[in-house]
Amino acid sequence: xxxxxxxxxxxxxxxxxxxxxxxxxxxxxxxxxxxxxxxxxxxxxxxxxxxxxxxxxxxxxxxxxxxxxxxxxxxxxxxxxxxxxxxxxxxxxxxxxxxxxxxxxxxxxxx
Amino acid sequence: xxxxxxxxxxxxxxxxxxxxxxxxxxxxxxxxxxxxxxxxxxxxxxxxxxxxxxxxxxxxxxxxxxxxxxxxxxxxxxxxxxxxxxxxxxxxxxxxxxxxxxxxxxxxxxxxxxxxxxxxxxxxxxxxxxxxxxxxxxxxxxxxxxxxxxxxxxxxxxxxxxxxxxxxxxxxxxxxxxxxxxxxxxxxxxxxxxxxxxxxxxxxxxxxxxxxxxxxxxxxxxxxxxxxxxxxxxxxxxxxxxxxxxxxxxxxxxxxxxxxxxxxxxxxxxxxxxxxxxxxxxxxxxxxxxxxxxxxxxxxxxxxxxxxxxxxxxxxxxxxxxxxxxxxxxxxxxxxxxxxxxxxxxxxxxxxxxxxxxxxxxxxxxxxxxxxxxxxxxxxxxxxxxxxxxxxxxxxxxxxxxxxxxxxxxxxxxxxxxxxxxxxxxxxxxxxxxxxxxxxxxxxxxxxxxxxxxxxxxxxxxxxxxxxxxxxxxxxxxxxxxxxxxxxxxxxxxxxxxxxxxxxxxxxxxxxxxxxxxxxxxxxxxxxxxxxxxxxxxxxxxxxxxxxxxxxxxxxxxxxxxxxxxxxxxxxxxxxxxxxxxxxxxxxxxxxxxxxxxxxxxxxxxxxxxxxxxxxxxxxxxxxxxxxxxxxxxxxxxxxxxxxxxxxxxxxxxxxxxxxxxxxxxxxxxxxxxxxxxxxxxxxxxxxxxxxxxxxxxxxxxxxxxxxxxxxxxxxxxxxxxxxxxxxxxxxxxxxxxxxxxxxxxxxxxxxxxxxxxxxxxxxxxxxxxxxxxxxxxxxxxxxxxxxxxxxxxxxxxxxxxxxxxxxxxxxxxxxxxxxxxxxxxxxxxxxxxxxxxxxxxxxxxxxxxxxxxxxxxxxxxxxxxxxxxxxxxx
Numbered sequence: 001x002x003x004x005x006x007x008x009x010x011x012x013x014x015x016x017x018x019x020x021x022x023x024x025x026x027x028x029x030x031x032x033x034x035x036x037x038x039x040x041x042x043x044x045x046x047x048x049x050x051x052x053x054x055x056x057x058x059x060x061x062x063x064x065x066x067x068x069x070x071x072x073x074x075x076x077x078x079x080x081x082x083x084x085x086x087x088x089x090x091x092x093x094x095x096x097x098x099x100x101x102x103x104x105x106x107x108x109x110x111x
Numbered sequence: 112x113x114x115x116x117x118x119x120x121x122x123x124x125x126x127x128x129x130x131x132x133x134x135x136x137x138x139x140x141x142x143x144x145x146x147x148x149x150x151x152x153x154x155x156x157x158x159x160x161x162x163x164x165x166x167x168x169x170x171x172x173x174x175x176x177x178x179x180x181x182x183x184x185x186x187x188x189x190x191x192x193x194x195x196x197x198x199x200x201x202x203x204x205x206x207x208x209x210x211x212x213x214x215x216x217x218x219x220x221x222x223x224x225x226x227x228x229x230x231x232x233x234x235x236x237x238x239x240x241x242x243x244x245x246x247x248x249x250x251x252x253x254x255x256x257x258x259x260x261x262x263x264x265x266x267x268x269x270x271x272x273x274x275x276x277x278x279x280x281x282x283x284x285x286x287x288x289x290x291x292x293x294x295x296x297x298x299x300x301x302x303x304x305x306x307x308x309x310x311x312x313x314x315x316x317x318x319x320x321x322x323x324x325x326x327x328x329x330x331x332x333x334x335x336x337x338x339x340x341x342x343x344x345x346x347x348x349x350x351x352x353x354x355x356x357x358x359x360x361x362x363x364x365x366x367x368x369x370x371x372x373x374x375x376x377x378x379x380x381x382x383x384x385x386x387x388x389x390x391x392x393x394x395x396x397x398x399x400x401x402x403x404x405x406x407x408x409x410x411x412x413x414x415x416x417x418x419x420x421x422x423x424x425x426x427x428x429x430x431x432x433x434x435x436x437x438x439x440x441x442x443x444x445x446x447x448x449x450x451x452x453x454x455x456x457x458x459x460x461x462x463x464x465x466x467x468x469x470x471x472x473x474x475x476x477x478x479x480x481x482x483x484x485x486x487x488x489x490x491x492x493x494x495x496x497x498x499x500x501x502x503x504x505x506x507x508x509x510x511x512x513x514x515x516x517x518x519x520x521x522x523x524x525x526x527x528x529x530x531x532x533x534x535x536x537x538x539x540x541x542x543x544x545x546x547x548x549x550x551x552x553x554x555x556x557x558x559x560x561x562x563x564x565x566x567x568x569x570x571x572x573x574x575x576x577x578x579x580x581x582x583x584x585x586x587x588x589x590x591x592x593x594x595x596x597x598x599x600x601x602x603x604x605x606x607x608x609x610x611x612x613x614x615x616x617x618x619x620x621x622x623x624x625x626x627x628x629x630x631x632x633x634x635x636x637x638x639x640x641x642x643x644x645x646x647x648x649x650x651x652x653x654x655x656x657x658x659x660x661x662x663x664x665x666x667x668x669x670x671x672x673x674x675x676x677x678x679x680x681x682x683x684x685x686x687x688x689x690x691x692x693x694x695x696x697x698x699x700x701x702x703x704x705x706x707x708x709x710x711x712x713x714x715x716x717x718x719x720x721x722x723x724x725x726x727x728x729x730x731x732x733x734x735x736x737x738x739x740x741x742x743x744x745x746x747x748x749x750x751x752x753x754x755x756x757x758x759x760x761x762x763x764x765x766x767x768x769x770x771x772x773x774x775x776x777x778x779x780x781x782x783x784x785x786x787x788x789x790x791x792x793x794x795x796x797x798x799x800x801x802x803x804x805x806x807x808x809x810x811x812x813x814x815x816x817x818x819x820x821x822x823x824x825x826x827x828x829x830x831x832x833x834x835x836x837x838x839x840x841x842x843x844x845x846x847x848x849x850x851x852x853x854x855x856x857x858x859x860x861x862x863x864x865x866x867x868x869x870x871x872x873x874x875x876x877x878x879x880x881x882x883x884x885x886x887x888x889x890x891x892x893x894x895x896x897x898x899x900x901x902x903x904x905x906x907x908x909x910x911x912x913x914x915x916x917x918x919x920x921x922x923x924x925x926x927x928x929x930x931x932x933x934x935x936x937x938x939x940x941x942x943x944x945x946x947x948x949x950x951x952x953x954x955x956x957x958x959x960x961x962x963x964x965x966x967x968x969x970x971x972x973x974x975x976x977x978x979x980x981x982x983x984x985x986x
Binding site: 025026027043044047048051052063069070071073074075076 | 141
């Protein structure tokens with residue numbers, strides 16, 4: 001397990017997996033990213049990222065039930081591991097922490 | 112699960128995905144792509160959706176998705192292979208009969224195959240050692256006289272054709288005129304050696320890649336009277352001493368040796384010992400009116416090398432043009448030039464006047480066909496016997512399949528098994544090959560000068576390749592059959608399942624084998640009968656007890672005087688050539704009409720020739736001997752009936768004293784002979800003339816009578832050596848010489864006979880195996896029949912009936928096929944055919960039937976005599 005810094009897109013994918021709860025499979029994630037943050041990504045990209053995150057130990061996956069829509073093929077549902085949750089949590093906290101120490105002058109300046 | 116009416120994504124793309132994709136992620140990935148595909152159908156239409164689907168499949172071909180070649184799968188394949196080897200070799204050991212029949216059958220047939228592989232691989236190297244061989248061509252001629260001679264094709268051409276091509280056709284880099292010459296005697300100091308000659312020019316070394324060891328290739332053949340000799344010839348003439356620049360004598364002229372060339376390899380169609388400068392030859396013939404004639408196309412050869420990138424078709428157009436112009440200048444004869452690629456000379460078409468070695472393509476194909484037939488026959492045995500054992504093996508296959516063996520794996524296992532047998536057979540076959548090889552050279556002595564058939568490393572490679580092919584071929588159908596064995600049926604109720612239901616096509620294979628065997632044996636008997644007929648053909652004159660002794664140009668008078676003293680030699684005559692041995696000479700003959708000339712075969716003989724050979728006179732008399740050098744005696748000719756008919760000279764009596772022109776010389780008909788066969792059975796009788804002459808080259812015909820041929824020959828040889836120490840004596844009985852021209856038929860009889868023998872052995876082995884296995888599987892039935900009171904005869908009839916019907920059917924197909932083949936294809940050109948009757952084919956068919964009956968009867972009898980109690984108790 002690599003204790004590496006999370007990439008921005010990795011983080012986004014992990015967040016959307018978390019947000020989809022038990023319905024997180026590749027196509028749904030692509031749709032989620034499109035709907036929620038208007039980010040158009042290709043299936044191949046998401047697929048590769050999911051695969052990498054699983055290798056890093058942030059995600060785990062299992063096959064669901066077969067359905068007629070997909071030519072009878074089962075979906076692979078992803079969910080966060082403890083490490084995965086810790087990773088997004090940590091990244092959220094890092095941001096939060098840094099946000100907190102931004103002087104109000106700076107924030108006011110952009111208002 | 113798919114909804115109907117829903118167009119499915121391209122199958123090949125899915126297959127590709129399934130092929131490359133890692134098993135763990137394949138399912139959901141395939142599902143994902145499919146989901147997108149369904150979405151796209153709605154939004155973008157079927158076409159786009161399919162396109163995107165394909166693109167997606169291709170895009171997902173990434174490092175993390177592709178299946179990794181795992182060490183374990185390779186290892187398990189290796190383990191499986193080991194297992195196949197083990198079970199296969201156990202199987203072969205447990206069924207010694209099956210293995211023996213197959214190994215013997217395959218080894219026999221493969222040895223023939225090996226011979227052919229060796230032969231063809233050597234034949235195909237002919238002339239390939241020449242640089243740019245594919246740009247070198249020879250000019251051949253097709254020749255028609257009065258439209259009669261049916262466009263016979265000749266490798267030779269006229270010297271003038273060579274000159275014309277050189278002058279008027281562009282696109283040729285080098286051109287060479289070559290003249291062949293039989294052995295000529297070369298003398299150095301007191302040593303005389305006969306050597307094989309080619310007259311040629313420097314271009315020889317530009318076109319061909321014969322290696323000049325000493326001398327300058329650009330000038331070696333430039334000067335008059337210069338010779339280039341091979342290193343071997345140099346050793347013959349000079350021993351160890353250097354040969355270059357030495358002076359030798361040839362026909363009383365001095366020649367200088369200007370170069371030494373490496374002797375031509377065996378795989379060169381041109382064979383020579385001496386290359387002599389062509390200009391010398393051309394100069395000597397300057398005065399000869401006939402030399403530069405378009406029709407003088409019998410002894411010269413023209414080779415050329417095209418420029419790089421030159422289209423051969425334009426050259427052929429040029430040849431056509433020259434032929435047309437030259438043909439206009441002469442009457443009655445049409446000569447058409449055409450080009451033959453150097454690499455197409457051997458193996459090549461059947462040509463007249465070939466130079467050096469020749470090997471017909473037809474012959475190669477025929478041998479190849481025979482070998483393939485024999486090998487397929489042996490493969491049939493394997494197929495048949497494997498299927499014959501299918502009940503036993505099916506169980507094993509069933510268990511393998513239940514344990515997860517795929518169809519391919521089962522297939523592979525049976526191919527491996529066949530290949531093992533085939534490789535074992537190969538080792539036996541190589542042993543047989545070494546024996547067979549010697550017989551091959553005995554059958555056809557010409558082969559000695561064409562191929563070596565030695566075992567080389569690449570050849571061994573070809574052999575192994577052949578064995579693998581045979582294994583694949585033999586094992587293919589059994590493998591296919593077993594890979595398709597239905598598992599449940601086999602394991603559930605083996606005895607009832609009709610695994611053995613392939614009887615009909617096994618019968619067809621046996622039928623084919625027997626048809627082949629019978630065809631060969633019938634063909635060989637028919638060819639043999641024609642051969643006997645040809646050899647003992649009544650020529651219309653006597654050839655018995657006549658020895659023909661070849662002369663080499665020395666004055667034979669001293670020899671004749673010596674020979675006359677031998678009591679064994681009754682009479683003696685001289686002749687230019689020996690007729691009825693496939694040799695012909697021809698001269699132009701005219702009668703009263705100056706425009707009507709014919710090419711007439713002739714022989715030069717002395718006054719003793721006709722009586723010795725017992726020619727029958729219809730009118731007139733034998734040659735009358737005049738005093739020595741009397742020109743009047745040379746005016747006599749004796750002709751045959753056919754000549755009278757050709758020129759409408761009238762009855763034989765009327766013809767006596769008539770004048771005819773032979774090559775422009777006036778001759779008087781002294782006698783008329785009854786027609787006789789001076790040619791072979793392949794040719795009809797045409798006009799013939801005996802000219803009165805005592806040729807220096809030619810033959811002495813000795814009419815002998817002795818009981819001790821060996822001593823007589825020794826005496827003759829002693830006398831010969833005293834007169835001509837240079838040339839070894841060449842003498843043989845007339846009858847033997849006639850036999851020699853039918854050598855090709857004789858060797859065909861040996862070859863086809865041998866193949867027939869092989870085919871019969873293989874078919875018999877196959878039948879034996881089939882009978883044994885069939886009876887084995889019906890043993891219970893036989894026992895029950897016996898218990899119910901069937902007699903041995905009943906059982907033999909019951910069991911043998913099927914096989915006997917097969918044999919009869921084979922005979923019905925084979926006999927007409929063989930008859931047709933021999934009559935219309937092999938002996939197509941034979942004018943005098945023997946008649947083939949029903950009784951000619953009986954012995955061959957009886958032999959084959961006899962062997963088959965014997966096997967069927969023996970095996971059924973054995974089964975019929977077995978004790979039913981022991982067999983039925985076992986069950």
